[in-house]
Amino acid sequence: MKIKVLIVDDSALIRSVMTEIINNQPDMEVVGVAPDPLVARELIKQTNPDVLTLDVEMPKMDGLDFLEKLMRLRPMPVVMVSSLTERGSEITMRALELGAVDFVTKPKISIQSGMREYTDLIADKIRAASKARVRARTIPQAGAAGQTALPQLRNPLMSSEKLIIIGASTGGTEAIREFLMQMPSDCPGILITQHMPEGFTKSFAKRLDSLCKIAVIESQGNERVLPGHAYIAPGHSHLTLARSGANYMTKIDQGEPVNRHRPSVDVLFRSAAQFAGKNAVGVILTGMGKDGAAGMLEMKNAGAYNFAQDEASCVVFGMPREAIAVGGTHEVGPLQALPGMVLGYLATHGMRALRV
Numbered sequence: 209m210k211i212k213v214l215i216v217d218d219s220a221l222i223r224s225v226m227t228e229i230i231n232n233q234p235d236m237e238v239v240g241v242a243p244d245p246l247v248a249r250e251l252i253k254q255t256n257p258d259v260l261t262l263d264v265e266m267p268k269m270d271g272l273d274f275l276e277k278l279m280r281l282r283p284m285p286v287v288m289v290s291s292l293t294e295r296g297s298e299i300t301m302r303a304l305e306l307g308a309v310d311f312v313t314k315p316k317i318s319i320q321s322g323m324r325e326y327t328d329l330i331a332d333k334i335r336a337a338s339k340a341r342v343r344a345r346t347i348p349q350a351g352a353a354g355q356t357a358l359p360q361l362r363n364p365l366m367s368s369e370k371l372i373i374i375g376a377s378t379g380g381t382e383a384i385r386e387f388l389m390q391m392p393s394d395c396p397g398i399l400i401t402q403h404m405p406e407g408f409t410k411s412f413a414k415r416l417d418s419l420c421k422i423a424v425i426e427s428q429g430n431e432r433v434l435p436g437h438a439y440i441a442p443g444h445s446h447l448t449l450a451r452s453g454a455n456y457m458t459k460i461d462q463g464e465p466v467n468r469h470r471p472s473v474d475v476l477f478r479s480a481a482q483f484a485g486k487n488a489v490g491v492i493l494t495g496m497g498k499d500g501a502a503g504m505l506e507m508k509n510a511g512a513y514n515f516a517q518d519e520a521s522c523v524v525f526g527m528p529r530e531a532i533a534v535g536g537t538h539e540v541g542p543l544q545a546l547p548g549m550v551l552g553y554l555a556t557h558g559m560r561a562l563r564v
Contacts, residue, residue, distance in 0.1 A: 246276035375473030377495025379523025477503025486511030504536035
């Protein structure tokens with residue numbers, strides 16, 4: 209059975225190019241195109257699509273309003289098609305909170321040739337979306353962090369020496385948000401790689417910073433890694449860990465993509481294995497593909513303790529499954545429980561781990 213896709217976009221050119229891209233894939237087909245959400249609503253009833261691609265900004269009804277109604281009345285996998293602008297990135301972050309599985313960006317230059325260069329990316333995201341577990345979402349509010357009682361890490365040595373290293377992809381923006389909102393203000397420094405294009409990680413970090421007790425920033429490189437802070441890989445570069453004397457530091461570079469990704473989770477995890485060893489705690493969250501599996505195994509072999517999100521709570525169980533399969537993890541748990549599992553491990557094993 210082919211994946212049935214409905215395209216919703218006010219641009220006739222985008223609809224045409226997306227149709228060509230999707231219909232050229234052996235495992236998917238376009239079952240309808242709509243210039244606005246009102247037409248889309250009728251086509252959903254007629255075609256019963258597996259995946260919807262949805263433009264962020266459209267006439268007659270805003271894409272977000274339509275998405276909110278859709279996820280409330282007929283939840284289904286949605287991939288947003290976003291413009292690479294500050295407004296576009298902020299709206300896209302909101303769409304992910306509302307329940308969209310993922311997004312692709314419209315290229316800045318020649319739309320037709322640019323979209324064709326995105327063929328593999330678009331196809332991969334639609335395939336991942338077709339397998340996604342779609343759930344009703346509760347929209348987070350600033351100040352809602354810390355509602356669950358979690359361990360406080362009052363040993364300053366442990367907080368400054370230990371690190372939490374996180375990797376995620378499809379569904380990861382919301383998984384990371386849920387994880388970080390439970391982190392106490394004295395938690396160890398956190399480094400994060402989330403597969404996301406340039407221009408969106410800054411909005412992502414800004415949104416998280418407004419919701420969490422900890423400070424969240426898009427890494428610029430050469431920051432000292434501090435307790436109570438999270439550093440997100442910028443969409444254009446790999447994020448790595450380094451040391452400068454007694455301090456952990458962030459580094460970014462624009463080396464070649466790894467596992468087709470830049471930033472790559474494997475790159476971050478391998479640097480944590482090299483420079484943090486037993487002082488690192490690895491966390492791999494929802495995502496399609498295998499990025500992070502090999503790096504997590506290197507972290508484990510270097511003495512790190514690693515956690516993976518379980519299948520039931522993942523949007524897509526690709527990356528955690530691969531990390532578990534190669535033997536890179538120690539514990540597996542549901543997303544809601546992972547922050548407590550990580551902090552519980554740190555609270556009970558931190559001092560022992562520091563005796564090197």
